[in-house]
Amino acid sequence: MSTAIERFDDKARDAFDHIGQNEVHVGELLRHRVYTRFLHWMVALFFFLALFTGFSIYLPWLFRWFTPIFGGGPLSREMHPWFGLGFVVFFGLQTLNWIRPMTWTAADTKWMRNIRNIAAGKEKQDPPETGFFNAGQKAQFWEIVGGCAVYLVTGIILWAGTRTFGRWAVAVSYVLHDISAIIMLGGIFIHIYLSTIGEPGTFQAMIRGAVSEAWAWTFHPAWYKEMTGRDPVEACEEARRHGKFEGK
Ligand code: HEM
Secondary structure, eight states: OOOHHHHHHHHHHHHHHHHSOOOOOTTEEEOSOHHHHHHHHHHHHHHHHHHHHHHHHHOHHHHGGGGGGGTSHHHHHHHHHHHHHHHHHHHHHHHHHHTTTTOOOHHHHHHHHTHHHHHTTOOSSSOTTOOSSOHHHHHHHHHHHHHHHHHHHHHHHHHHOHHHHOHHHHHHHHHHHHHHHHHHHHHHHHHHHIIIIISTTOGGGGTTSEEEHHHHHHHOHHHHHHHHSSOHHHHHHHHHHTTOOOOO
16 A cells, blocks of 8 residues: 555656656666656755855855855855755655665665775675665765754754854754765765766766666666566676676
8 A cells, every 4th residue: 555655756756757758768777757856956956056155154255256156145145044945845855755765674784894895896796685776875865864854953043043042052053054064065075976987877867867777787786687577697697798798
């Protein structure tokens, strides 16, 4: 029986597939539908808007040069909480959309224990149990969920100010808000690297929605098996024999 969240997401996915398009060629698999991609890019947009307006509040002497883009320092300060709110709302919707594939499993704990070999590229494929998202992606996702909760609580305190919450609450909120931003920014740098140069073929998943089968059997073998019914190792070997795959 489907839950209210699943019904909401299914409706949204179908509605967005009527507005945009998924472009899947022969030898590819559909990975992210229009709704997921829309939410992802809205999250990214509001994240960077909040980040840049946040910088101009955090270090005005260093980032004064780009405050005119947002209409000057005072306006940047005024707009920052709204951009932050946009980020949290869109990420909240993405959380509902991804709650199932982001659920932590025993295979994820195993993946994490093996992270050194995977990061060093010693493995030909990710471990066979790696499903739609790997443990690294899930860990980052849950870090962002936690970060959003911190932004929301501390952000409201900072927005309302000392008159409502007192000096201590505001001082502590400043520190937590900024620590959360620094941690998240560090993670996002890694995320952008891995989604583009680090793991070639990933970026198109968030542009037209599809990835190659080779990408799927390399990084997400269990998902590949679920989608095609084929064994990822055999599929890789066969493609190699026919000269169709020259990867790891
Ligand atoms: C311009 C910058 C960005 C690029 C190029 C990018 C690219 C991508 C791509 C290609 C995926 C799909 C990965 C897959 O299917 O396995 C993805 C997933 C994801 N993105 Fe981004 N993204 C960017 C910014 C952001 C920002 C700012 C956030 C949040 C603050 C974010 C959060 C996520 C999350 C949580 C996922 C799912 C898990 C993962 O793949 O790590 N992304 N992104």
